[in-house]
Amino acid sequence: MACETERNPLGVFKCQLCALTAPYSYKGQQPPDCQSVVLLEESYVTRDPFTPDRGRFLILGSRCSVCSRLVCVGPECSLFYSKRFCLPCVQDNMDAFPQEIQQDLEKRKVPSTRPASQRSSQP
Ligand SMILES: [Zn+2]
Numbered sequence: 003m004a005c006e007t008e009r010n011p012l013g014v015f016k017c018q019l020c021a022l023t024a025p026y027s028y029k030g031q032q033p034p035d036c037q038s039v040v041l042l043e044e045s046y047v048t049r050d051p052f053t054p055d056r057g058r059f060l061i062l063g064s065r066c067s068v069c070s071r072l073v074c075v076g077p078e079c080s081l082f083y084s085k086r087f088c089l090p091c092v093q094d095n096m097d098a099f100p101q102e103i104q105q106d107l108e109k110r111k112v113p114s115t116r117p118a119s120q121r122s123s124q125p
């Protein structure tokens with residue numbers, strides 16, 4: 003049963019904060035072919051298309067635990083702190099998060115006017 007999932011994407015994951023869309027092949031906490039892996043949250047998962055290794059998968063995103071909107075795992079869209087939170091909800095409940103998370107978010111807030119340059123020579 004598990005091997006069927008990779009051939010039949012369940013649907014298309016769509017981040018509601020950014021333009022990310024991608025077909026996902028599994029939704030849940032235990033991706034097929036990775037029996038030893040248990041995710042901390044119910045996630046939308048797709049098989050890693052860049053590797054033939056069956057055990058590899060990518061987490062696309064999951065649902066915000068507050069507003070239940072679908073968000074990708076990108077740092078601009080969501081944060082995982084024991085649960086998944088979309089950034090708007092984090093901003094609304096900033097006081098509920100520890101200092102280190104708040105500081106981390108301060109860093110993220112830096113306007114990204116420059117497109118990320120793809121310098122592969124730099125690690
Ligand atoms: Zn996103």
Ligand SMILES: [Zn+2]
Nearest residue numbers: 066069088091
């Ligand atoms: Zn939210």
